[in-house]
Amino acid sequence: ADTIRIGTVAPKTGPLAGGALVSQWPNVDLWIQEVNERGGLKLKDGQKKIELVAYDDKTNPTEHIKAVQRLATQDKVDFIIAPYGTGFNIAAAPIYAKYDYPQIAVTSVTDQIGELTERYPSLFFTLGSTTAFVEGLRDVLVKLKDEGKINNKIAMVNVADAFGIELAEVARPTFEAAGFELVYDKSYPLGTPDLSPIVKGAKATDADSFVAWSYPPDTFGLTEQAVIEDLNVKVFYTAVATAFPAYGGKFGAQIENVLGAGGVNPDTPEMQAYRTKHEEVTGKAPDYWASANTYASLQILETAIEAVGEVNREAVTDYIKTHTFDTIMGPISFENQNSNRFWTVGQWQGGVFRGVVSSNIDGAVDVKLKDGWK
Amino acid sequence: MTAKGWKDLVLIGVLVLAAAFVPLVTDGYWLSIAVTAMMYIALTTAWTLFSGPTHYISLATGAFFGVGGYLVATGMSDHDLPFWLMAAIAPVVSVVLAALIGAATLRLSGIYFVIFTLGLAEMIRGLVSWVQNNFLGSRGLYVLTDFTEAHIYWMLLAIAATVYVIGWLIDRSRLGFAMKIIGNDEGVAKHLGIDTARAKVLLFMVTGFFSTLVGAIVAPRYSYIEPNQVFSPELSFMVVIMALLGGTQKLWGPIIGVIPFILIWETITASFPNATTLYLGLCFLAIVYFLPNGVVGLVQKIIAKGRSA
Amino acid sequence: MLTVKGLKAAYGMHQALAGVDLRIALGEIVVILGANGAGKSTLLRAVAGLCEGQVSGEIALDGLPLHTLPPEEIVEAGIAFVPEGRGIFGDLSVSENLQLGAYSRHARKNRIANLERVYDLFPKLKERGRQIARTMSGGEQQMVAIGRAMMADPKILMLDEPSLGLSPLLSKELFQNLSRISATGLGVLLVEQNAKLSLGISDRGYLIENGAITGEDRASALLHDPAVQAAYLGGATAS
Amino acid sequence: MDILISGLLLGGTYALVAMGLNLQYGVARIMNLANGETLVLGALAAFLAFTAISLSPLVTMLVVAPLSFAANWVAYRLLLRPLVKRAKSPGQLEVDSILATFGISFALVGLMVSIHGEYYTYSFLARPIEILGTTVAENRLVAALVAAGIGAALVGWLNFTRTGTAVRAVSVDRQAAQLVGINVARVSALAFALGGAVTATGGTLISTFITLDGSMGVIFTMKALIIVIMGGVGDLRGSIIAAIVLGLVETAVASLIDPGLTLVSAYVIFLGILLFRPQGLFGKRNA
Amino acid sequence: MSTGRSILTVDRLTKRFGGLVAVNDLSFEVREHEVMGLIGPNGSGKTTTMNLISGAFAPTSGTIHLEGRRLSGLGAHEVTRAGVSRTFQLVRVLPGLSLIDNVIAGAAFGHKRRWGGPAKEQAVRLLQRVGLGAQIGLPVSALTYIDQKRLELARALAGEPEVLLLDEWLAGLNPTELQEGIALISDLRREGRTIILVEHVMDAIRSLCDRCVVMNSGAKIAEGTPQAVLSDPEVIRAYLGDE
């Protein structure tokens, strides 16, 4: 064949679609367009353009499994881009493993990395573990506390769904061990229409830090409520979607110094080039976190395929395990199928969401205190 | 009627036997479709046990299914309990739950019952997540087992067959007859000496038991359980739609509703990856307008035509 | 004057009415007698525009053709119908039922007077104005139904077995009231099993069999017709 | 005080969600599972108009309402009326309308996702305002006020106008309504269309303070169903009161007990009400 | 004829609906093998009394006993099992079931239970008995009004009740059918059934009843043989109207 077929399954509808349409789909499109513009992937028997086979899993695991099976056994695609979301990556892992597809999971944060990579020899993680995620924030807080800039009280809330419960559960002992006191610690159900009681509750405490393990709709909601209630904390952290351009678009200058999950170093030439190209091709800016990771994961896949030079999935998997890759995020390599180069905490500074805590990536900026919501 | 009944049962027996060979001839895509279909067959048949004769459209499937998946997941990942133990406990929990709900909702009729059951899944999800968040704690609900798709398929097939046989037995029993009368006129049923409350609760419990069992068996397939997904209202609706599509007056209605549904669904998903949902919607509409009596109606019409020709 | 010409109605293959002709003048009471299943209800429903079957033929009220009109226009034109089973708003109160009876445009003008008339006829409805109609006894519901039809200020009032379930006293009263109503210039078309009482107040009667009119005469003549006595008055007076 | 005011505002939001469905289900007898999508469609319109040409959602609302009215009228006449005609029993209609509107809801989700798949989020009147010592968001206040306005207008219309009376009559008993000279088909279409207009209006307002996306309709459909049932099918006052009760209870639980229990408490209230009044607060037994 | 022992005892029965007293301190007895007529103006509480006996409603106060067993307070299904069957003022057949199944429904859960073969045989017998022998194969929806009433009666008989409640079973019949209906009920009486009959058809009351209880506004205003009560001036005033 003169093309190489690459498959992907991710949500276009359902609860996770909003996120996937920011972080996942545009990068897939961007990458394929770039590779094909270049003439395709360079293999031993010549350059091959990528033909994409994409399905919508509707954010439904049953659908997802079926669609991946379809890619593997019906469409018989040559490679598959990893799914969007922790649950989907884990649910699909047995299929990737069975047919030897390398699975470079991006939007997947779990504390079971060890067990999972042992079970599934072609599964790679790039975004770090739940614990690393929490510890990143802890480090920020500890630093500020030690500098005497904030008190040792935290108001913490979480969305009562898998991800939120998990993070809160890890955060409780982690924060306490670091000498913090959780003066407010509540959960709220997914899809809560009015978050004002929560913000009011947090405001009633004397905590200097507000931490929300939140999902996209409530990240927007909590921030808006905080503006309205004038929640006067020095550290304001919301999790998923804080790094979305739409977050900056909605709140403008009000969110200066808001902390959130993820981050990038936007100043490297590679990253600047990527962001420009992303806007040019997809018509919108990438987010300041998973977009870059997603794109980097595709670069890894691309490099490994070209290096192997043929559609030999096992060889590609082995290549990924043993090599270091040049990506827009800098060099990435895997140790026990897990990359330890990722950002955990970022902060809006001057209209850009910059990484403030990373694991092994340079370019972190200093954390600043939140100073009102003007 | 009895001879015909036995014929149905034998036919189903043959089908089950044939179905058992599916994983031997295919794995991969068609098997995963078969697993999905088998899951829905089990769920819709269980649904029909209760909702077919009573005409109560129950949207509680999601609640029971969720309890199954969720209990297995917490048991396994937070308390290191074995899968089989949890798969055995979960349905029992649901039976108790169904008895409570049944007792509480007896006075509700029609749409009030429908919406109540719809709310139920949400309520249980809310309660369960809250309890876990505040008292149990969880570092993620993983259901990592060595089951393959084929194992899950066979287990679901066994459940589906069991549900069918139970349904067949109930159909022939006085309980089944009582349910038919209740479906016709509940007030009359009482005056004929039927303890309508008991009959309804009993059947609701059976439905709950099997829906939960399916949830428990399917959990390893998802590997990672999110309450939001297992307690999904969409699942409840899907089951209703497939059952209605098949026709609820015959026990085998759901089976012949599910299979074409899944196939159409799959064809659309594969052919229109960018607008799957849109085309699925249009397809539902077409079905409603062109198949007014469900697939069973269509089949019966064809049979009738065949006979008269 | 209501005139019906060549009215046919069929439910699928089943011909329920096979070309019926009849007329009712204003101020006249006409009764239709017939066995069960003869097509009496079908006839009334067809006139009211509510028959589920396939209907053909001509119906006109004072020259205005009705068979082309939808049911609400037929009410507007001045036909009120009390069906078998009464058709009241079971979940509304008695007075709401009566108010809704006067929904059609022309009826709203005479609402107050008509309400007086109904309360005169059925004082109980006034007492029980706030009771939910469904909880009334069988006979009381019948009163609501008739009262509501009268609120529509009709030219022709059609009643399908109105005495069903009424006590002897109330049946008598009802029939007396019907003559009083018709005396105010209303045409009354009545379907009844109680042939004796209904012929007693009627001006004319039709006999219907298998969907066709088989006889028509003055009520007094029918009352003494031996064939009619055998079929419709037969045993009822004996025993 | 805090709780009372926040609760009332939330109740206003819920009323916006539920009033339309009550008209559609109570009167036209269509259990519209696409109700939530209608709402999200309103939100999408507000979002697009705001981000593209900075149009105030309050203006968009005035455009959306008649459009939605027209679209729902057409949908009723073309898609649902045939089902009503064909149905031999109320049960059959219920089944058919569940299937059909489920299909419509899928189609609408597909449509919306193809227009804009990401979150609909923007800032409009996201400013604090003090009422009686409580800080609330202006956008929520506006939504609640509009809800109150719509609710009052609808209740007045239903009770004091001829058409409104006809609508109520149809909701109680279609056959009886026909007997008194009401054009049931027209009134049903009217109620369905009006319900759609109210729902879409609600969507434009809600989008000012809740972040939505194309797939979120089902959440609103469910809330709306719960509220309609709690208040009693076919009685708008019931829905409004149920919405307020729900708003107050959720806010009280979130503030005084635990925000994690709001959802649970909402259903406990729902259950409790149904146990004592199986037909809902204002429901008629046979509806 | 009316010398049998008393089988059903209604004692000081009262039923209130909100402010309305539908049945007011009503007492009477029904003797074995008799047909007792329950008559009275519309809204006088006859159907309500039937509903109280059959367990559809619980009484506000007062008791009902069947052969010494207390019925008041039991659910409708328990009352039926104890031996009371009824028909409804507005017919309620089971449209989704065949004629035979409609009758079996009465046998399967009733006072004397039958199931399977015997129930079926009995159903056929009863259908013939009430005059539906020729219609056995038809769907219920094809039955005329009178035939539906017949079906309801067969269903009520299938459980072999001790006491049968007939609420305006004869209403809406034309004279010929009325004759058939009356004949059917007198057959039942001859068999030794105990029946409570609510009717507005005086011919039926006269020819069928051994005794009558007359109600007005929820209370008993007269009791005795049909001839006696129907000539009672109070009954004439409230119920019959002067001839």
Ligand SMILES: Nc1ncnc2c1ncn2[C@@H]1O[C@H](COP(=O)(O)OP(=O)(O)OP(=O)(O)O)[C@@H](O)[C@H]1O
């Ligand atoms: N909706 C319907 N569908 C099919 N057949 C019908 C329908 N309504 C009536 N019929 C049939 O049409 C015929 C005439 O019925 P109709 O109700 O007009 O008789 P009727 O004279 O009013 O009898 P009754 O005295 O029992 O009320 C009957 O054979 C009946 O079974």
Ligand SMILES: Nc1ncnc2c1ncn2[C@@H]1O[C@H](COP(=O)(O)OP(=O)(O)OP(=O)(O)O)[C@@H](O)[C@H]1O
């Ligand atoms: N569920 C109820 N709620 C309120 N009032 C009721 C209810 N059921 C009956 N009633 C009232 O109780 C009284 C007695 O009604 P019932 O039905 O027993 O009368 P009845 O003697 O059977 O009359 P009919 O001969 O007209 O059938 C009536 O005034 C009726 O309105």
Ligand SMILES: [Mg+2]
């Ligand atoms: Mg008739």
Ligand SMILES: [Mg+2]
């Ligand atoms: Mg009565």
